Amino acid sequence: MAIELNRRGALALLGAPLLAYAQSERNRLAAAWDDTEGRHHVGWLTADGSGWRVQRALAVPTRAHGLTLDGDALVVAARRPGQWLLRWPASGEPTWAWAEPDRRFNGHVLARGRWLYSVEADEASGHSLLVRRDARTLAGDAEWPTGGIDAHELIDLGDGSLLLALGGVPSQPETGRLKRTDQHMASSLVRLAWADGQPQGQWTLPDANLSLRHLARHAGGTVGIALQSEAFDAAARAAAPLLALWTPAAGLRLAAQPQPLAGYGGSVVATADGFAVSAPRAGGVGQWRADGQWQGLQPAAEACALALVAGRLVVGAQDTLAGLRLDNHWLAG
Numbered sequence: 001m002a003i004e005l006n007r008r009g010a011l012a013l014l015g016a017p018l019l020a021y022a023q024s025e026r027n028r029l030a031a032a033w034d035d036t037e038g039r040h041h042v043g044w045l046t047a048d049g050s051g052w053r054v055q056r057a058l059a060v061p062t063r064a065h066g067l068t069l070d071g072d073a074l075v076v077a078a079r080r081p082g083q084w085l086l087r088w089p090a091s092g093e094p095t096w097a098w099a100e101p102d103r104r105f106n107g108h109v110l111a112r113g114r115w116l117y118s119v120e121a122d123e124a125s126g127h128s129l130l131v132r133r134d135a136r137t138l139a140g141d142a143e144w145p146t147g148g149i150d151a152h153e154l155i156d157l158g159d160g161s162l163l164l165a166l167g168g169v170p171s172q173p174e175t176g177r178l179k180r181t182d183q184h185m186a187s188s189l190v191r192l193a194w195a196d197g198q199p200q201g202q203w204t205l206p207d208a209n210l211s212l213r214h215l216a217r218h219a220g221g222t223v224g225i226a227l228q229s230e231a232f233d234a235a236a237r238a239a240a241p242l243l244a245l246w247t248p249a250a251g252l253r254l255a256a257q258p259q260p261l262a263g264y265g266g267s268v269v270a271t272a273d274g275f276a277v278s279a280p281r282a283g284g285v286g287q288w289r290a291d292g293q294w295q296g297l298q299p300a301a302e303a304c305a306l307a308l309v310a311g312r313l314v315v316g317a318q319d320t321l322a323g324l325r326l327d328n329h330w331l332a333g
Helices: 233-240
Strands: 002-006 011-014 029-035 040-048 051-060 066-068 071-077 084-088 097-100 103-112 115-122 128-136 140-149 153-156 161-165 188-193 197-201 210-217 223-229 243-245 251-252 266-272 274-279 284-289 294-299 303-307 312-317 325-331
Touching: 002 223, 040 066, 051 084, 066 325, 071 210, 084 103, 084 303, 103 153, 115 140, 115 153, 128 161, 140 153, 140 161, 140 188, 153 284, 161 210, 161 284, 210 266, 223 266, 223 274, 233 303, 266 303, 284 303, 312 325
Parallel strands: 066 103, 153 210, 303 325
Antiparallel strands: 002 011, 011 312, 029 040, 029 325, 040 051, 066 071, 071 084, 071 103, 084 097, 103 115, 115 128, 128 140, 153 161, 161 188, 188 197, 210 223, 223 243, 243 251, 266 274, 274 284, 284 294, 303 312
C-alpha cells in the first residue's frame, strides 16, 4: 500500500488522496503540537486545498502528549515535566488539574464513563500510580500502585480490566528522559482491574533494553505495543524491534521484523489488517498483520503521529513545514 505525502501539510495518507475526505469538519483531528517559536498548543486541525490548518487551539504551558476524548471534550496530559492535566470542552472554559509537588503526570490519560484515569509518578521513589479522577472536575478520587516505574499508555480491554505499559526507564525530574545510572530498566506490561486497581498479571520481554510504551487493541483482541530501544550500543539500538504483541492466552511476544527500523516506535494504531507503527528515525511506517507477520515499511519522512480516519491511516510528520511540529499522537473525532 503506497503513501501519498502532502509536504505542505506535513502529513501522509495511506491508500487514498489526502483531501478526499478531509474537507469535512467531522473528520478533523485533535492534536498536540509546538509552533515554530517552540510554544506549546493543543487543539483541532482540519484540511483544505492548501494543506492542514489550525481550526481551534489552546496554548498550554509545557509539552502536551497523550490525548483522549470524553464526549465533546478534549482531555490532554502533559509529559516531561508533566505538571498539568487539561479538559477542554467544545464550548466553555477549560478545566485544569495541577500535579502535587511530589507528583508528575506521565503523559497519558483515558476517559471511562464518569471517571478519568491518569498515570502518574511519585517523584521521591519514581514508582508509578494509576489515579482515578472525576471526568468533569479532574479531582482525584482513588489511586493504586502499578507495580513498576515510568507508566505510560493504558487501554481498556473491555472486560473490567485495563492494560498498562510500564516503560521502565528510571529518570529524574531535572533530567527528563535521561536514564539514571544507578538503576536498571524494568519495562513490563501490567493488567489491572478498573474497580480497585488489583493486579491481574504482568509480562516482560527477554530484552531488558526494550521500553514498552504505546498500545493499540485490534478488533480480534490482540494488543500491539510500540517499543523504544534504550540500548547503549548504537548497532543494537538501530536493529531493535518496534512491535510486541499481547493476548491473554499467549502473553507477550515480539512481532517479526526482517529489517532494522532504528529502534524507535513513535506511535501505534490498529488497522483492519493488523497494526501500524510509526518509525520516524527510519523514515516510514511499519506494518504488520494481527498475527505479527511483517508486511513492510511504507516510506514517509519523519512519520510519527498516527490516526485511523474512515478506515484510512493518516500519518503526521514531525517537521515544521506547516508551521507546527506534531507530538507523537493525534486522534480523529
